[in-house]
Amino acid sequence: MWLLALRTLRFRWAGFIAVFTAMFLGAAIVMACGGLLETGVRMAAPPQRLAGVPIVVTGQQTRDTTDSTGSSGSTALGERRRIDPGLLDTVTAVPGVGSAIPDLSFPATVVVGGRAVGAGSNGHNWSAAGLTPYRLTGGAAPGSGEVVLDTGLAADAGATVGSGVQVTVRGTLRTFTVSGIARQDTGWSLRPGLFFSDAQARQLAGTDGRLDSIGVRPAPGVDLAGLERSVARAVASAGGGTATVLTGERRGLAELPGALSGQRTVTILAAVFGSWAVLIVLFGVASMLGLSLQQRARETALLRAVGATSRQVRRMVLGETAVLSGLATALAVVPGRVVGESLYRQLTDHGVVAREITFHQGWIPVAVGALVAVAAALGAALFAGRRAARTEPVAALAESTVPGRWLTTGRLLTALLLLAGGAGLSVVTATVMTDGPTLASTAGPASVLCSIGLALLAPGITRAVVTAVGRPVRALSGLSGYLALRNATTQHVRTGSAVAPIVLLIGIAGGTLSMQSTEDHVSARSRALGVRAEYALSSSTGGFAPGLLGAVRALPGVAGASELVDSTGFVDAASHGDTVDLRGVSADGARQTLALGALNGSIEDLRGNAVALSRAQAKSFGVRVGDTLRIHFGDGAAADPTVVAEYGGDPDPGDPGRPGDPGEQYLLLPADVLAAHTTTGLPTRILVRAAAGTDPARIRSGLDGLAAGLPGTAVVDHPAVAGPGRQIQQILAASNYTIVAMIVGYAAITVVNTLVAVTRRRRGELGLQRLTGATRAQVLGMLGVEGVLVAVVATVLGTVAAAATIVPYGLVKAHSALPQGSIGIQLAVTAGALALILGATLVPSWRGMRTPPIETVGSGA
């Protein structure tokens, strides 16, 4: 049967283009997801600044958790966990350690003429220069009040050995003398670096002496693997599980605090996206194979008549599919990598994953992706082949092919299962799921399952709908309408096969696009709702010194100002692994600058060991004002702050903020308390609210004046406040566009393929109509009405399927069953589907009608 399969493929290659494209796209996407998954699992960041030492001891970037059910897990931290300086002695004492080098990094910026030079530059202790290594090209090591600049920074700043430079660290401008200039030859373009003496660096970093990392250089001749083990043992016994030992590619993580927090997003995204792709490959390939088999049903019957067993027919279909999917998968390897990289670039561009994490798509995800894609295709072929194998050989002798019973038990069961699954996911989304990164993972597939289920039942539903709309259509469209209706009713299987792919198109595309527009709309609204401040000062040089808030408040026309620290952390009462947005604010400015709604308790008490949270959160964590709440900061430190206020849930009419509003999912903490547990250690923004009736120009100029004195500070109008956690959801939703593009492509191919095939097969019938006196225009009119009927049925079914996603997603996100935001996209999808239908029906018919009708009558095929 292989020969036959190959011959058929070669001879009928045009008919297999659609199947091939479906497999190709699917395989590429499955492989890309495999790559994302591998990247997420590995989280490999090649060491750059720490490349000079083989072993790095750094703070554990995950937190081990145990939830109420006793299952334990590990959650990535959002901030750098620093290590105890005592560990330096512990590591130095390990036999085989040549030297242990402390490493400190903190934002430090060279200022020339009032402007910051060298974006993203960091200050380090001079001994850390050996970790890269940096070597002096001139001058000497820094002493107190001195700094060594890297070559690039020195050039940008126009500094030479002996000259003075202004450096801003922790919001304070100081002058240092350049004692030397250093360069590194790792080949990486590192962030610009400033090196201070170790004592001064410790003081400038403001970390109470704690270290970022320790680089370990082995003594000569020491076995590295053995040394790693003994260092790890020593660290484990001394560090109490808060420090970890990194080697090889993972050393880079020590340079990227919080990088691991992207791991969960990447893996979730890869899994969600990958499983959708598999589902779509399965259905796409099955439906297109089914169509191609239907088109050569007579050949199959002939094969059966001359002695092919059912099994041989099945094997032939499998053989064809195996060859096709093998080819498609092989060709998809390179595009799969491109897709994977572009998906990953999306993630890094949106800051979900640190840019430094390298994308890995090794042979394992490619092989697994290829296997999954081929297996999905073969599964689909098994399904389609069963049908083909049932072909009665006697059909080869029949004058015309009688359409078989379309509703088999298997089909009905599959459809019902899919619909039940979709409805189940829908209900779960609406009732069980909370607004979080995983919401899209149940909401999205609901419409996919429902679409496929409805598409399977399309012939029956088509007949019912056509019967229902019969009278009005007939009244509107006269004879063409009458003929179209007769055709749609008697040939409901044929019409149904045209409806099915369009249901998929509208259902899945509509569902995901609405999810996206709801997400966009809600985040935009909650960002706008959450903030009352009109202005913000924003620092790109590591944050503001504590004194600045007072200076801002002292500006004329300022009604209130608050520092703002963004971080993520954990509430132990929440299910483990769920991060919570933490927002550090000033107790006496929060009310004026943030939209907190009605308050229980007093936000002015938010000082020291205190926390405020939304009413919805208080309810779900089971705390009230006066209770303590066990939390962990982004650096893993635990705290038990007292609840001093509950915010939000304002029942005021006209205030759209309601309990559970997505904008109300952050904990408020005192800015200074929270800042101490972040990587930068300082608030990076100050929110400013103008007093009523103040001239905006006046307050703006005051702020501009302040900013001018602090290099690297920008004044922002209408600041938005979005916690880091929210971005993940936006990314997940943003990836929907890729999914939709894929599905639209798939569905468009199927729609065109189906309709062109159907229309071709009807040439004889159309010729007959013309022979009996119908003009071309009348025939085209009839086909047009049929097309519109198909579009109407498909739109209704597709919308029902899309609702399985839209309604629960909207209920959770926005407390509304209707999609939020613009409906233009859905209208465009529907209009596009209609254009496809009419184009794919009318163009081939019109072309077909250029041949005299007498030649097409009786040609049948």
Added chain:
Amino acid sequence: MRTRGNERPAVAVRLEAVEKTYGRGDGAVAALRGLDLGFDTGSFTAVMGPSGSGKSTFLHCAAGLVRPTSGRVLVGGTDLADLDERRLTELRRNRIGFVFQAYNLLSSLTVHQNIVLPLQLAGRRASRERVLSVVDRVGLADRLDHLPGGLSGGQQQRVAIARALVTRPAVVFADEPTGALDTRTAAAVLALLREAVTVGGQTLVMVTHDPVAAAHADRVVFLADGRLVGELHRPTADAVAARMTRLGAWEDDPVPAGPASSSSAASFDAGPGGGR
């Protein structure tokens, strides 16, 4: 008469009291009503009858494509009712050949590949000489690598005949093999079929409505209303046409043996009730 009179004729295919009813209840249609027919090895029989007489159903049942509602079908002594679907298919490809009116060939395969397809399906090696002898007989030796799309209707039908003969089946069923052909091409195809019987010793059963085609057969059997209503030996086109005209006029009546002589191999059956 070209049948081998000196040998005791073995029966290649036998139908015994075959009934076939399509549908159920009120919609039930009886296509065959107790048909008894036998076909000698090495004979060429034409089956005729007006539309709806059951000749297609007869062919489907005799060839094992459709299972009869009741009665027995024996091919080379094997009762088809004893075979499951797979064995039935195997029997079909080893013992039975088909020639249809149209849609005969797989358009993706060359002439040669089409001809050897039944052998390949059976997992048998196509011996070169056997294929060549068949190809020679149908006169297509120079077109083996052509695709069917480039052949004329008559040539396509020859390929189909070659394919039907290549397995050396016990019986070849032909369903209107000349229905789509012009008179001259049809004559050539019929001559080819005749030759398969005369030279190759094959058994041939041909359903047709064309008296001229039927005249090439040794024997013509007439069906009407699902029953055997008569037969002609050594037919002429005129005699067949005359009989067909009568059948058309008295479609529901059993026709007495009349001018046709009774056959020893195929019993004449007027039906138990003597007709309606």
